[in-house]
Amino acid sequence: MNDPPFIRLYKLGKAYQGKEPLYQNINFFFEKGDFRYLTGASGAGKTTLFRLLLGLEKPTWGEVHFRGRIVAKLPPPKRPLHRRSFGIIFQDNKLLLKQTVLQNIRLPLIIQGVPLRKADHQVAQLAEKLNLTSLLEQPVSTLSGGEQQLTALARAAIHSPAVILADEPTANLDLEMSARVLDLLELFHQEGATVIFATHNLELLKERPHPTLLIKDRNFFEVKTP
Numbered sequence: 001m002n003d004p005p006f007i008r009l010y011k012l013g014k015a016y017q018g019k020e021p022l023y024q025n026i027n028f029f030f031e032k033g034d035f036r037y038l039t040g041a042s043g044a045g046k047t048t049l050f051r052l053l054l055g056l057e058k059p060t061w062g063e064v065h066f067r068g069r070i071v072a073k074l075p076p077p078k079r080p081l082h083r084r085s086f087g088i089i090f091q092d093n094k095l096l097l098k099q100t101v102l103q104n105i106r107l108p109l110i111i112q113g114v115p116l117r118k119a120d121h122q123v124a125q126l127a128e129k130l131n132l133t134s135l136l137e138q139p140v141s142t143l144s145g146g147e148q149q150l151t152a153l154a155r156a157a158i159h160s161p162a163v164i165l166a167d168e169p170t171a172n173l174d175l176e177m178s179a180r181v182l183d184l185l186e187l188f189h190q191e192g193a194t195v196i197f198a199t200h201n202l203e204l205l206k207e208r209p210h211p212t213l214l215i216k217d218r219n220f221f222e223v224k225t226p
């Protein structure tokens with residue numbers, strides 16, 4: 001039997017109460033191993049799409065399928081496992097500022113019940129790859145914006161999720177730091193992750209072309225990178 005589609009949007013529509021729909025009747029597939037930019041004006045619904053994929057938000061119409069299952073219909077006991085397939089870098093990074101880099105990055109492992117020593121070992125290995133080792137004991141509040149985004153990236157990827165959702169992780173970074181973030185996402189992609197990267201940064205799109213999905217006029221468009 002064929003594998004079910006990896007991510008399928010089926011007649012998907014979303015409208016918040018009392019507002020015009022963000023999108024309607026969207027049919028789209030994300031394949032395993034895709035690296036896609038997601039772009040569109042502020043308010044187009046990029047973050048909302050991530051929330052729909054995670055199951056934090058329900059579609060108003062249609063369905064989001066992940067590996068053949070309808071996300072909104074997952075029974076409560078299955079939901080944590082679903083979320084574990086995703087690593088997300090939030091638009092406002094959601095790091096715990098008073099906690100150290102190490103404590104932040106290992107959190108998803110602790111939630112999964114990985115023993116502390118094993119978790120710390122995994123964090124040490126990833127930190128080396130990301131050049132973060134010297135920062136591990138520092139509270140996040142003392143880091144630069146770029147260092148914080150690298151920490152958020154490490155926290156999103158520490159449990160080797162099948163999908164990494166990056167919500168404008170380079171919004172406040174200079175070109176050099178943005179390139180570093182992208183290098184790392186491309187590395188995770190090479191290691192097998194599917195990456196969806198929401199961004200407004202046209203420079204980045206130009207310099208590092210990947211297939212791009214544009215949300216516009218309540219629809220999704222596949223666009224050629226400019």
Ligand SMILES: Nc1ncnc2c1ncn2[C@@H]1O[C@H](COP(=O)(O)OP(=O)(O)OP(=O)(O)O)[C@@H](O)[C@H]1O
Pocket residue numbers: 016017019022040041042043044045046047048049091
């Ligand atoms: N919980 C909510 N209740 C009502 N409206 C909401 C809610 N969440 C988002 N919206 C609205 O939905 C629209 C899309 O929001 P979303 O955060 O998905 O946009 P975005 O494309 O990520 O924008 P940005 O580029 O600014 O991050 C916005 O107009 C927002 O105000």
Ligand SMILES: [Mg+2]
Pocket residue numbers: 046047048091167
């Ligand atoms: Mg957003």
